[in-house]
Amino acid sequence: MPAEDERVEEPPTEPGESLVLTYVVPFFGVMLIAVGLSSAILGGYVVMQDSFGLCNDPDVEVRAIEDGDPPGRTVDRIAFEDLSSAEQRAVEEATTSTLEEARVEGQMENREALLEGAIVEVDGEPYYVRIASQNSCLEAEPLLFPLGSVAVLLGIAGVLTPPIYRKMAGFEERMHRGRGGNE
The missing domain is CATH 1.10.287 (Helix Hairpins)
Structure with missing residues (x-):
């Protein structure tokens, strides 16, 4: 029994080691x-x-130009026929959409002009068309x-x-x- 009384109580690890491992x-x-x-x-x-189609296809926004709201002189004018087929589809879709927006799914030949905004006549009605969101891919x-x-x-x-x-x-x-x- 004297062996139990001789036991030395010492911590199993150093105090500094305990602080590092604990905090x-x-x-x-x-x-x-x-x-x-x-x-x-x-x-x-x-x-x-890219797999989910979350980038690369920009959205265009189309707003009808009212008679009392003349466009500025610096705004480009683009004939509807000069738009690419993808741009034409998007503009036509946006004119009938309640949100007045549509995605351009395909080749964009007039990207620079549409970034600034341009006037496009659709069925004799002038519309202000611009890229609302480029949807560029994150790199x-x-x-x-x-x-x-x-x-x-x-x-x-x-x-x-x-x-x-x-x-x-x-x-x-x-x-x-x-x-x-x-x-």
Whole structure:
């Protein structure tokens, strides 16, 4: 029985090590999760945007010009026949749409003029036509998705470090007690 009285009570790890593993590592784990999530989402979107048709086809907006609202002298005029077939379809669709917008699905020959806005006559009625949204593709490295995913996994490991550390410290303490009792 005297062996139990001689046991030395000492912490299983150094105090500085405990602070680092309890506070610093989880902090960096949370930072890795935040950066990893945003990178993975951005990288996944870049890879999938073209597949789902989320870019490349601009939207045109068409507004009827009223008699009391004369267009400015600097506004270009484009004949309806000079528009590409895709532009013609979009302008016709937009004139009948309640939103007065339509997507140009195909070749745009008058992109520069429509970016600034132009007057186009459709069936004798003048309309102000301009590109409302270019829907350009987002350009980023596709490797952001796998790198972001790895960062999230490393961040989760960092956040789970304190509970794992506590279990391992408790296990080490039990092992230390077990050796002390057998001697």
